[in-house]
Amino acid sequence: MRHVFKIRKDYYAGGLMILIGLVAAIEGQNYTIGTLRQMGPGFFPVALGVLLIFLGLLIAGTSLGESADGDDSVLPEKLEWRGWFCILAGPALFIIFGKLGGLMPATFACVFISALGDRSTTVKSAAILAAGVTVFGVLLFAYLLKMPMPVLKWGLS
Amino acid sequence: MIETALTDLTYGFGVALEPHNLMWCILGVLVGNMVGVLPGMGPLATISILLPLTFGMKPVAAILMLAGIYYGGQYGGAICSILLNLPCHPPHAVTCLDGYPLTKQGKGGTALGITVISSFVGASWGITEMIFLAPVLVQVALQFGPAEVCSLMLLGLLAGSTLARGSPLKGIAMTVLGLLFGLVGADLETGVPRLSFGILELYDGVEIVALALGLFGIAEFMKSINQEIKVDLKYSKVRVRDMWPSGADFKKAALPMFRGTLIGSLCSLIPGTGPTIASFVAYATEKKISKTPERFGRGAIEGVACPEAATHSSVQGDFIPTMSLGIPGDTTMALLLGALMIQGIVPGPQLISQHPDIFWGLIASFWVGNIALVILNVPLIGLWVKLLTVPYKYLYPSALFFVCIGVYGANNDMFQVGETMVFGVFGYILLLMGFHPAPVLLGFVLGPRFEENFRRAMLISRGDIGVFVERPISAVFIGLCCVLILAQVFVWLRGIKRKRDQALRDPESVPTSPQTPTATSPAE
Numbered sequence: 001m002r003h004v005f006k007i008r009k010d011y012y013a014g015g016l017m018i019l020i021g022l023v024a025a026i027e028g029q030n031y032t033i034g035t036l037r038q039m040g041p042g043f044f045p046v047a048l049g050v051l052l053i054f055l056g057l058l059i060a061g062t063s064l065g066e067s068a069d070g071d072d073s074v075l076p077e078k079l080e081w082r083g084w085f086c087i088l089a090g091p092a093l094f095i096i097f098g099k100l101g102g103l104m105p106a107t108f109a110c111v112f113i114s115a116l117g118d119r120s121t122t123v124k125s126a127a128i129l130a131a132g133v134t135v136f137g138v139l140l141f142a143y144l145l146k147m148p149m150p151v152l153k154w155g156l157s
Numbered sequence: 158m159i160e161t162a163l164t165d166l167t168y169g170f171g172v173a174l175e176p177h178n179l180m181w182c183i184l185g186v187l188v189g190n191m192v193g194v195l196p197g198m199g200p201l202a203t204i205s206i207l208l209p210l211t212f213g214m215k216p217v218a219a220i221l222m223l224a225g226i227y228y229g230g231q232y233g234g235a236i237c238s239i240l241l242n243l244p245c246h247p248p249h250a251v252t253c254l255d256g257y258p259l260t261k262q263g264k265g266g267t268a269l270g271i272t273v274i275s276s277f278v279g280a281s282w283g284i285t286e287m288i289f290l291a292p293v294l295v296q297v298a299l300q301f302g303p304a305e306v307c308s309l310m311l312l313g314l315l316a317g318s319t320l321a322r323g324s325p326l327k328g329i330a331m332t333v334l335g336l337l338f339g340l341v342g343a344d345l346e347t348g349v350p351r352l353s354f355g356i357l358e359l360y361d362g363v364e365i366v367a368l369a370l371g372l373f374g375i376a377e378f379m380k381s382i383n384q385e386i387k388v389d390l391k392y393s394k395v396r397v398r399d400m401w402p403s404g405a406d407f408k409k410a411a412l413p414m415f416r417g418t419l420i421g422s423l424c425s426l427i428p429g430t431g432p433t434i435a436s437f438v439a440y441a442t443e444k445k446i447s448k449t450p451e452r453f454g455r456g457a458i459e460g461v462a463c464p465e466a467a468t469h470s471s472v473q474g475d476f477i478p479t480m481s482l483g484i485p486g487d488t489t490m491a492l493l494l495g496a497l498m499i500q501g502i503v504p505g506p507q508l509i510s511q512h513p514d515i516f517w518g519l520i521a522s523f524w525v526g527n528i529a530l531v532i533l534n535v536p537l538i539g540l541w542v543k544l545l546t547v548p549y550k551y552l553y554p555s556a557l558f559f560v561c562i563g564v565y566g567a568n569n570d571m572f573q574v575g576e577t578m579v580f581g582v583f584g585y586i587l588l589l590m591g592f593h594p595a596p597v598l599l600g601f602v603l604g605p606r607f608e609e610n611f612r613r614a615m616l617i618s619r620g621d622i623g624v625f626v627e628r629p630i631s632a633v634f635i636g637l638c639c640v641l642i643l644a645q646v647f648v649w650l651r652g653i654k655r656k657r658d659q660a661l662r663d664p665e666s667v668p669t670s671p672q673t674p675t676a677t678s679p680a681e
Binding site for chain 2: 028048051084090111147
C-alpha cells in the first residue's frame with residue numbers, strides 16, 4: 001500500500017490546502033460578503049479561502065521543479081496502526097467513561113488503553129501505570145482542584 | 158525615565174514577591190525546567206496542558222506561572238543537549254555540537270555551569286531591554302489607527318510563518334489556516350455563525366486549548382509512538398562542584414557570552430525570529446570570528462556560551478512585542494496571549510497602563526524566576542539526569558490523561574475533548590505532509606483582532622485599500638512585508654540554482670534540502 005503514497009508529499013500538501021480553501025470559500029458564500037467599504041461576515045472566509053487555494057497551488061507547483069528526495073512518501077517508515085489507534089482510543093474512552101462513570105473509570109480507561117499503544121508495554125504494566133495515574137489524578141483534580149466532575153457515578157445523568 | 162522605570166520596577170517586585178505569586182512563579186520555572194529535561198516534551202505542549210489549570214487563578218499568578226514554564230524549559234533543554242547529545246528542543250540543537258564533546262571529555266559540569274551563567278547574563282539583558290524599550294514602544298503604538306495595527310499584524314504573521322522552521326510557503330499556509338480557524342463561530346458584528354457547519358458547540362468558536370493540545374499534544378504523541386530514543390547515560394555523571402568553571406574557562410566564555418546576548422536581543426526585536434534562529438546565528442557568528450574555528454565541534458566552551466546566551470536573551474526579548482503591542486512573535490507567545498485573553502485581558506498597547514500589576518509583576522518575576530533557576534539547577538542536576546531515563550512509554554499515556562482532563566476542565570465540556578481528537582488527527586496529517594503546525598496558533602490568536610481592525614480600517618477609509626500604503630507608518634510595515642517575501646523568493650531561487658549546479662557537477666549525489674543553514678538540523 002505504501003507505494004501508492006509514493007507520489008510527492010507536496011502534491012498531497014497542496015491538495016489538502018486547496019480542499020480546505022474550497023470548503024471555506026464555498027461555505028463563506030452562504031453569508032453576506034458585502035463590499036470592501038462595508039464588509040459582511042462572508043468576506044473574510046471567502047478571501048482567506050481563495051488565498052489558501054492559491055497557496056495550495058503554489059505548494060504543489062513549486063515541488064514540480066525539484067528532484068525527488070528519498071523522503072517523499074506521506075506515510076512514515078513504519079505504520080503504527082496499533083499506536084495510533086490506542087492514542088485515539090484514550091480520549092474516546094475518556095469521553096465515554098466520563099459521561100457514564102465519572103472521573104475515576106475515565107482516567108483509568110484512558111491511560112490503560114493508550115499505554116497499550118507501545119509495543120513493549122504489557123497488560124500488567126499498563127494496568128499499574130493506569131492505577132497510579134488514576135490515584136494521582138483523582139486526588140489532584142477532584143480533591144485539590146475541586147473539579148465539578150463526579151469521581152464515580154453510574155449512567156447518564 | 159530611569160527613575161520612573163525604577164519606581165515601576167519596585168512596584169513590580171512588590172507584586173512578584175507576594176507569597177501567592179512567588180509560589181506560582183517558582184512552581185512554573187520548576188515544572189518548566191523538569192519538562193525541558195524530559196525528552197519528547199516541549200514547553201509548548203506543557204503550557205497547553207497546564208493552561209486550563211490557570212483558568213481558576215488570578216491573571217497575574219497565571220501569567221507568571223506560564224511564563225516561568227517557558228523560560229524554565231529553556232534551561233532544561235540545555236541539560237538534555239549537553240549531557241546526552243539529544244537536541245530535544247530546537248533552540249538547543251546547536252548546543253549539542255560543542256556541549257556533548259565537552260561532556261565526553263569529562264567537562265560536562267563546566268559546560269553546564271557556563272550554560273547557567275550565560276543564560277542568566279542573556280536573560281538579564283533581555284529583561285533590562287524590556288523595562289526600557291516596552292514603554293517607548295507603547296508610546297508609539299498608542300498613536301496607531303486600525304490601518305497601522307493591521308499592517309503590523311500582517312508583518313508579525315508573515316514573519317512568524319516564514320522565518321520559522323520548514324518551508325516558508327507551508328508556514329504561510331498554516332497561518333492562513335489558523336486565521337480560518339479563528340473565524341469559526343459567531344461574527345463579531347452581525348452574530349452570524351460562520352464556518353460552524355451547523356454544529357451548535359462551535360458557535361462560540363474553536364477552543365484554543367483544544368486546538369493547541371490537539372496539534373501539539375495528540376499529534377506529537379502519534380508521531381513519537383514506538384520511536385525509541387536512545388539515551389546514553391555513560392558520561393552524564395555530574396558533581397555539583399564540577400559546575401563552577403575555572404578562571405581560564407570563564408575568561409574564554411566571557412566575550413562570546415556578551416556577543417551572544419547582543420545577537421539574541423537583536424533577533425528578538427525582529428518579530429518571528431525566536432530563540433532557535435538566535436542560537437544558530439550566534440553559533441555561526443562565533444565560529445566565524447574565532448581565531449581557532451577548528452576547535453568548534455570538538456568541545457569549545459565558546460560554542461556553548463554564545464548560543465545559550467543568545468537563546469535566553471531572545472526568549473526574554475520575545476515578551477517585548479507580545480506585552481507592549483499585543484503581537485506575539487512566536488507560537489509560545491501566542492499561547493501566552495491566549496491565556497491573557499481567556500482571563501479577560503485585552504492585549505495591546507493599553508496593557509501597561511491598564512494592568513500595571515501584570516506587566517511590571519511579570520518583569521520582576523523574570524528576575525526572581527531566573528535567580529531561582531540558577532539556584533535550583535545546581536542541587537537538582539542529579540535529579541534531572543535521573544529524569545532523563547523515564548521512558549516515553551510511561552510518559553505519553555500520563556500526558557494524554559492530562560490533555561483530556563485539561564480540555565474538559567477548560568469549560569466542563571466533553572465535546573471539546575472530541576474536538577481535541579479531531580485536531581490531533583488533523584495535526585498528524587499535517588505533520589506527515591511536511592507542515593509545521595505551530596503557526597496555526599499564531600494565526601488563530603491574531604485572527605479575530607486582525608479581521609476587526611481590517612474591517613474598521615476599511616470603514617474609515619471608505620473601502621479604499623490604498624490606505625495601508627498612504628499612511629506612512631503603515632507603509633513602512635507593508636514595505637517590510639514585501640522585503641520579507643522577496644527575500645524568501647530570492648533564497649528559494651538561489652536554492653534551485655545551487656541544486657542545479659550541484660547536479661551538474663556530480664550527477665550521482667542526491668541533493669539535500671536548500672533550507673538548512675548549517676550541517677545540523679534541529680530535531681523535528
